[in-house]
Amino acid sequence: MTITERIFAAHAGKKEVSAGELINAKVDLILANDITAPIAIQEFKKTGAKEVFNKERVAFIPDHFAPQKDIKAAEQCKMLKDFSKEYRLGLYFEVGRMGVEHALLPEQGLVVPGDLVIGADSHTCTYGALGAFATGVGSTDVAAAMATGECWFKVPESIKFIYHGTLNKWVGGKDLILHTIGDIGVDGALYRAMEFEGEAIKNLPMYGRLTMCNMAIEAGGKNGIIIPDKMTEEYVKGRARRPYVFYSSDANAHYVGVREYDCSKIPLTVSCPHLPSNTKPAAELSHITIDQVVIGSCTNGRLEDLREAARVIRGKKVNPNVRLIVIPATQRIYKDAMKEGLLDIFIDAEAVVSTPTCGPCLGGHMGILAKGERALATTNRNFVGRMGHPESEVYLANPAVAAATAVLGKIGVPEELGL
């Protein structure tokens, strides 16, 4: 069995499962946000359940349009708060305690290796970086699981992605996953598990692994997953709030495909409008001027991401034609970035630093694009209208490229700044 199949078997109470099989499995954690929880709450009430299956395993995180951007958003956030109070949920995160959900839950040790997690948010697949099975579902699925503690799944086939060698300078998890999506397309892993391995993954720090698994959905994948190792142990040690299990793939596990990459040939990569698969080397896009740069999100809003951006921008100024918006993904990241002096570096460069929120990533608030404006962002999607006006454009890149772009006023790489 693959690691994905092993986790399913363990949660379905079976010795073995195989791809294609339809199973009912127990879930360890369920999450929803201020966009998806309102429908989940409404549907949950229809089930007739008197309480949620486990008060400590349902997380409600108002992060998309929070801090509440308008009256309607406030009404939605209030639904989460009221429900959490009424049903005494242990994992409700009010503004001030919240963060972007997929940065917050691993950071707080609320997702652990070996877990089976569903979330009413497509980027729930992020937690595969810890060796958990995690996938995005809809609000009704979440409602049903809140009542029963279970969810139905079709066990996916797995594709193995092997990354050989070492990464080029400034290249990170974001470039690996963008390059991969560019290679296989936005439905290249449709319905399938994406298992990442190889020398470059072994050496990839946890924040880079989280970025890679985060964007498995952008290739249509059901989940992204990395077999837990020493790096995983380092990350969860002292953080995990529950016992955890390291699962692995058998030597004779079945894969429907294997893709191999030579990392020496993977450049700093940018996804051009309007699909994440529309990738080009960053160095070939230096003619594209940019109006706004966003550094943040569940993809690249972690402390190490901010450090990378700060290393590039330190002592420089944001180009006069650009607004740079930096969004630490959680309160802890915000505070750590402040203590390390990273926020000083951004503010001295004339960037703005925002409180944690998904905000502009989905065109919610805190940096919306006008007609004809163009952004480069460390986020995950560049669909038509994703960050604002339907005639605006979004380019996706890693934090170092984003910082270089903010200084140059056009898409650029750190080397152009002598770094």
Next chain:
Amino acid sequence: MLLKGKVWRFGDDIDTDAIIPARHLNTSDPKELARHVMEDADKEFPAKVKAGDIIVAGKNFGCGSSREHAPVALQAAGIQAVVAKSFARIFYRNSFNIGLPIFESEEASAKIKEGDTIEIDADKGTIKNITTGEQYAANPIPPFMQELITAGGLIEWIKKRVKGAAA
């Protein structure tokens, strides 16, 4: 179950931001969502779509976000079914869970044109093009999904289990 309606055509990789842009997700009211359905793919669409119409699209329909608001908006706008070459997986789940009939058919996706009138026989898994006289096969719906449809969606299916567990 026979579903007959006029077709609106869309291409490949229609994402959920195109089906219902996130800027309208500060509500989950189906009627309000319906007023903006598909507007970033076709600005005129909310005004011209009529109850009973059917969408036919290319591959990977509904990719991107997990928002259930996408099938909800289509349903509330009167779309009675979606036919595509393939669907993104969360959209696929969501559609069955809320009771929006969807059908995978490579042939239908390739041959049906905007404005055609088609009739889908959900039980037989066939799609008849009334305009051209052609007939196409849809991929069979897995037995469990049929069970969900028979029960009236996931919540109705769960209700029995919740009650069963309490008894």
